[in-house]
Amino acid sequence: MTAIRSRAGIVAAIVRKDFTAFSRDWFFLVISIIGLVLFALMFWLMPNTVDETITVGVSGPGIGEALTSSGESQGIDLKLYPSQDALTTAVENGSDGVAVGLAFPPDFLQTMAAGQQTTVDVLVTAGVPAELRDAMDSMVREVAYAVSGETLPVTQLAQNEYVLGVDRSGDQVSLREKMRPLLAFMVLVIEMMSLAALVAAEIQQRTVTAIVTTPARVADFLTAKVIVGTLLAFVQAVILLIAIRSLGANAPLMLTILLLGALMVTAFALIAGSYGRDFITVVFWSILFLVPLIIPAFAVLFPGSASSWVKVIPSYGLINAIVGATSYGEGWSDVLPDLAMVAAWTVVAYVVGLSILRRKVEAL
């Protein structure tokens, strides 16, 4: 039978077949749709404001006025309690939003005014960070010095502060903003599993052998898988960002970031799919990649938790670029180093992924 073949036609046929197969895989189809809806819902339910006020409970006669007059109440919402017991209960229960309690003794003002020593109890729950405890200690000392009329025991050293890189002081990001890269990355990861499952099925059921004994080459098969994986991940990430209104003014930049991200997770999907023997092993391999890849996204959620090694994780540049472009309005020149890093990692992942998958296919 005479027929006209072209490489593009063969790749298109495999891509078309893969989308049919994906649309018939109810599990991945359903979790893709549910994922998109849930992630969008989660985003909009997150608070979009940043409350920078700390509620501090205080007990002790005349302390409220002393604190206010000493200027120590800026950024602090003071709640006065009639007794230390009432304050302790409030801190324990977190009622009135009280995060920390300062229990001053009844004779605090008189004792301090007389230049004598006394003790103030700082009440905190286990979850209060050490930085906040230290701040409360300093605050109590300041009040004590202010009440006693004495100056601080040491003269503060002159100091200069240099912020290296972008100064984010005052650019507080809401939890909703912080969730954005995590959600976008989760969508990409779900599609990584979908593609890995598709690839694993082709290998395990040996349908790929049937393909490569036609005029289709292994390269056509691999090209089609890259196209399918990238499209699946990219389109869904774009849908999510549209749903959470995050494409922003610089849509071309965001689309580029997402395309690079989709390409990167596709490369990891090829590796996961090559080693996957069934659903469980596909999930196992996908999670093996997911756990390290998602660390930078969590680092955004919990500032200060990221160590320098996080920066070498392949997804770091991607997350950093999303955060920069969406939360801080960064442009092409700002995120270029991040994009270059993502591109470099993507190339590495493809070299590894494609060679593993090619070997697998040829060994069947």
Next chain:
Amino acid sequence: MTTTAIKVEGVSFAYGDTLAVDDIRFEVAAGETLGFLGPNGAGKSTTIKMLTGQITPDSGSIAVLGIPMTGHVIDIQSRIGVCFEEKNLYENMTAKENLVFFARLFGIKGFDVIPVLQRVDLADRADDRVSSFSKGMRQRLMVARSLVNEPDVLFLDEPTDGLDPVSSQAIRAVIQEESARGAAVVLTTHDMLEADKLSDRVAFINEGKLLVLDTPESLKLQHGQRAVRVRSRHGDQVNETVIPLDEAGAGDRIRDAVGSGGLMTIHTEEATLEDIFIKFAGRALEA
């Protein structure tokens, strides 16, 4: 004048240090069905993989339809059909979608699925997903898939293994039709009776070596033993006598056996391909 569809010359292939195929050579003519017989691990699948362009021989040369395999794999693959032993179909796709996909890979525009499915009695299941098919139906669909491009050379790996008689018969009919159409058919099977019935010639392969290649009739005549088995009853005793026809005095011995009274049954016997394989390979096919 017969056209050579497959020409294999001095082909060897090793997996690491293990020699899977050792210097085999044979030819298959257009319209001929070659039964490729051997036990598991004999080198059949490796040979088929080389003939279908999945792997490259370490040495020797292969030409299919006059086209050398080296450098022309795609040209050859566009003119062959392969039916694998594994049921490597897309389970979540319909029979029609499976065939149309492969037609697209061959670059066939406007492919009509129904005539191909009719040949394997699956036309009425065209729109059903493969996951709902029985083993026999899947196998018939595999055969149908190998026919999508009207191949000039057809490779069938255990096409009737474990199938019901109806499915087996449908597949055998297709093999005969393809051969009659002029396609060369390479049939790999464990079933000696099937090979005997369908093959114009059979090749025995064992431990990577091609042991013999000839027509089933010729093999039986040259290497098998023809005999007559006579059973007779004398009182309570049943006697059975096997008289080899190739020995001198066979006619007299048959006459004596028949004339001695108490005749129960007379059967003619000829060697099976299995017997001949054992003679060559020193082992049974299913071992």
